[in-house]
Amino acid sequence: MAVGAPRISSTPLPGIGVRYDLTTREHRRLSVVAHRDGGRTLSSYHEDDPDECAMSVRLTAKEAEAVIDALMPSHHSPALLSTTELGLVAERVELSSVSYWNGRVLGETRMRTETGASIVAVLRRAEAIPSPTPDFRLAGGDTLIVIGTREGVETAAAILGRE
Template sequence: MLVPGGIAVPSSRMSRTPLPGIGVRYDVNTRDHRRLSVVARRDGSRTLNAYERDDPDECALSMQLTAGESAALIDALMPSHHSPSLLHTTDLGLVAERVELSAHSYWNGRVLGETCMRTETGVSIVAVIRRTHAIPSPGPDFRLAGGDTLIVIGTREGVEAADTILGRE
């Protein structure tokens, strides 16, 4: 399934909603018609919400999780993803985030090198997701398009600066 921004998600019952300046909200509708949501904040923290079955707008449980607690929960839910060779960027002071390029973006139709991203922010754009395809390691001559989702990695400050630059309209 594709959600806004062309991002593939494994379940047809999941949606993704960008929350400008905050992060992203993920909503999951379970097989037994329960709704869960996770607000993934830019600082790495998460809010996990579970809603009443008979009133999907009434929150039955809300928990604030630190980045570390979120990582532990992910490990508990997806132990097959735990691998000693997997790089945990937060342990190194780095973050990796998705930044969506709007259709009205100043950068729509321009080449990646024009952003001066690495020079201005210190972040690297390691991939671009366009519709259903991932383009790994795009070069400076890669032409950006509205709707692209850029995977950026760098310091928290650098990633926030990249989001500001890429959000220019």
């Protein structure tokens, strides 16, 4: 029997971060909540009741990095920049359909000027738009990929959350 790709889904948690759910080939449920502060919560669920949490561990960003290194020690490539080592973070920010910015152009947000953070891509339905220009028109449901300092990204998320 061929083993397919793991089934993983993501759910935005407004004001918290993103939850990633994985069902293993043994039908066990795991979840990781990627908190906006860089921390992670790793949870596993009972085999006989996938809705009942069996274990939950809150990890700092550094502890989460250590777990990644333990699980996949060859994941680092000298050609890739580690944003955490540089003091940068990347985050997905979903634009609400009732957002003030729905239908407005990206340049109006003055994102880089106001926060120092950059919107490096927009995910819209099944399409990825890299390096959107200032005249790019935002739409409710867009997921914006924002990179910058933790403070800058949090400020950007607050600006983009304006209704």
